[in-house]
Amino acid sequence: MWFKNLFKLMSHDMAIDLGTANTVVYVRGRGVVLNEPSVVAIETENGIQRVRAVGDDAKLMMGKTPDAIQAIRPLRDGVIADIDVAEQMIKHFIQKVHGPRRFPRWPEIVICVPSGSTKVERRAIRDAASNAGASQVWLIEEPMAAAIGADMPVTEAIGSMVVDIGGGTTEVAVLSLRGLAYTTSVRTGGDKMDEAISSYVRRNHNLLIGEATAERIKKEVGVALMPADGKGQTIHIKGRDLVNGVPKEIAINQGQLAEALSEPVGTIVEGVRIALENTAPELAADIVDQGIVLTGGGALLEGIDEVLRRETGLPVTIAEDPLTCVALGTGRALEEEIFRGVLTTG
Ligand SMILES: Nc1ncnc2c1ncn2[C@@H]1O[C@H](COP(=O)(O)OP(=O)(O)OP(=O)(O)O)[C@@H](O)[C@H]1O
Numbered sequence: 376m377w378f379k380n381l382f383k384l385m386s387h388d389m390a391i392d393l394g395t396a397n398t399v400v401y402v403r404g405r406g407v408v409l410n411e412p413s414v415v416a417i418e419t420e421n422g423i424q425r426v427r428a429v430g431d432d433a434k435l436m437m438g439k440t441p442d443a444i445q446a447i448r449p450l451r452d453g454v455i456a457d458i459d460v461a462e463q464m465i466k467h468f469i470q471k472v473h474g475p476r477r478f479p480r481w482p483e484i485v486i487c488v489p490s491g492s493t494k495v496e497r498r499a500i501r502d503a504a505s506n507a508g509a510s511q512v513w514l515i516e517e518p519m520a521a522a523i524g525a526d527m528p529v530t531e532a533i534g535s536m537v538v539d540i541g542g543g544t545t546e547v548a549v550l551s552l553r554g555l556a557y558t559t560s561v562r563t564g565g566d567k568m569d570e571a572i573s574s575y576v577r578r579n580h581n582l583l584i585g586e587a588t589a590e591r592i593k594k595e596v597g598v599a600l601m602p603a604d605g606k607g608q609t610i611h612i613k614g615r616d617l618v619n620g621v622p623k624e625i626a627i628n629q630g631q632l633a634e635a636l637s638e639p640v641g642t643i644v645e646g647v648r649i650a651l652e653n654t655a656p657e658l659a660a661d662i663v664d665q666g667i668v669l670t671g672g673g674a675l676l677e678g679i680d681e682v683l684r685r686e687t688g689l690p691v692t693i694a695e696d697p698l699t700c701v702a703l704g705t706g707r708a709l710e711e712e713i714f715r716g717v718l719t720t721g
């Protein structure tokens with residue numbers, strides 16, 4: 376037993392949250408060791424494609440690449456848009472974590488895949504991990520991983536609700552006894568919030584801004600709830616004038632951002648409402664006590680918890696570290712025997 380545990384500690388067993396916005400890697404006994412954007416920069420030279428950069432380095436290139444280089448997000452809207460590039464990305468991250476050392480044994484890998492992915496895509500992801508050196512590949516559903524990561528009572532006969540607001544999708548799930556009693560997924564998450572901000576400034580200020588700028592504004596001053604004075608904080612944004620094409624700067628306040636974000640936020644609220652309506656009465660009664668737990672980067676949008684509290688009348692809490700919660704849950708599913716039942720092979 377002692378020897379077996381020591382062996383496990385020396386292993387490189389891994390849990391990977393393959394998100395549409397970020398990929399997070401957890402290593403057995405070490406916790407989260409890598410958290411980088413799910414972006415790959417591909418260079419095409421004489422018709423031959425080559426990976427130029429992956430993760431943080433590739434994200435910095437987004438919207439700024441010359442013609443020969445393309446910064447690609449292989450997962451979009453909660454589905455895999457480019458499986459070949461996704462495969463290259465997984466291999467890159469696995470190798471980055473492993474380092475050049477030879478492993479004491481081939482690692483076991485648990486991957487949390489977007490729930491919208493098809494059987495064929497899941498198989499491709501599994502193959503990518505196997506090709507990168509995994510001896511055994513397990514998959515886990517994202518809401519289950521999120522709930523385990525948020526320390527929710529998933530193994531007990533108590534109903535609980537998790538809302539994971541990711542980059543591509545928002546997954547709403549009711550869990551009980553290690554199973555998903557109900558799940559629904561809406562194709563609205565952080566990306567749609569960024570798009571809503573871009574289109575708002577285009578329509579109202581004739582200003583074109585890039586994806587990265589929209590995301591930065593959202594993180595810095597975005598709000599889900601209208602500020603009490605209707606304005607809140609004001610910030611300046613730079614972009615390109617739609618009419619005369621020159622760079623310009625405009626001012627925007629949080630009241631305007633709340634207005635811009637009202638549509639994606641409303642869609643998320645609607646998803647939660649539908650899930651609540653479809654929850655069996657006994658489980659619904661538990662949720663009244665347990666409340667709703669928010670995970671995923673979108674949970675960090677200021678005021679989103681308050682909006683959900685007001686709309687549902689239920690207690691709403693934000694998981695401790697929403698951005699790594701799914702990876703943590705995936706890691707615990709790998710490490711703790713009690714969760715083994717939630718892993719699947721395809
Ligand atoms: N402080 C913040 N305020 C608002 N949004 C944020 C904040 N920090 C991160 N986000 C957003 O969270 C999203 C990423 O969240 P997360 O890493 O959970 O997604 P993901 O797991 O990659 O996506 P998915 O689960 O849909 O596959 C991005 O859209 C990012 O802009």
Ligand SMILES: [Mg+2]
Nearest residue numbers: 394541671701
């Ligand atoms: Mg996610």
